[in-house]
Amino acid sequence: MAKIKVIRGGCGITYKDAHEVTRHALKTTESGPFECDDAQADRLVRLGVAAYVAAPEKAATQKAPDAPAQEPETAEEPKTVTGHLDAAELETWEYNALKKLAADMHAEPKGKKKADLIAAIVAVEVEADADDPDEPPELGAVDPE
Numbered sequence: 001m002a003k004i005k006v007i008r009g010g011c012g013i014t015y016k017d018a019h020e021v022t023r024h025a026l027k028t029t030e031s032g033p034f035e036c037d038d039a040q041a042d043r044l045v046r047l048g049v050a051a052y053v054a055a056p057e058k059a060a061t062q063k064a065p066d067a068p069a070q071e072p073e074t075a076e077e078p079k080t081v082t083g084h085l086d087a088a089e090l091e092t093w094e095y096n097a098l099k100k101l102a103a104d105m106h107a108e109p110k111g112k113k114k115a116d117l118i119a120a121i122v123a124v125e126v127e128a129d130a131d132d133p134d135e136p137p138e139l140g141a142v143d144p145e
Contacts, residue, residue, distance in 0.1 A: 002041035004050040005033040011049050012104060013040055024104060047127060082127050090118045 010028040013036050017023050027034060033053040036044075044050035090098060098117040102109060109120035 001035045002038050003033050003035050003053045004041045004044060005029075005053050006031060006044075006049060007051050008049055011044055012106065013044075026106065082125055084122050084125060087118055087122045090121060 006027050006029050008029070010026055012024055012026055013034075014022055014024055015036060041050070041052070045052060093101075095114050095117070098114060098121065101107075102117050102121050105121060105124050105126075107117075107120040107124045109116040
């Protein structure tokens with residue numbers, strides 16, 4: 001588990017509650033620091049949405065009193081592309097899968113038809129990591145034009 005805080009925009013995370021039920025939550029800059037699994041934390045930090053939060057007791061014990069001051073590492077801003085999901089691809093999905101995706105993306109369809117779900121999902125702008133060509137975007141974003 002890693003402790004992070006959102007530094008730009010917002011993000012959805014998944015976690016397990018006390019009864020081991022998978023839950024989803026929206027975290028924003030106002031949410032403050034929170035814990036999530038290492039994979040989610042790494043992804044959000046690489047996207048530039050979140051930053052790791054060092055525990056105060058760890059920070060105090062890591063630096064020796066007579067150790068020279070070190071310059072902070074300057075992290076290169078991660079390159080991301082923004083776009084929208086492909087409506088033609090979403091047409092091949094089952095209704096229940098689209099309904100779950102819409103809920104995960106916080107997209108609110110105007111009706112209950114498959115076309116309404118697709119329209120709501122396509123309207124949401126998504127971000128994908130442009131630096132890692134081997135890893136496909138999590139939501140299958142198409143390149144913006």
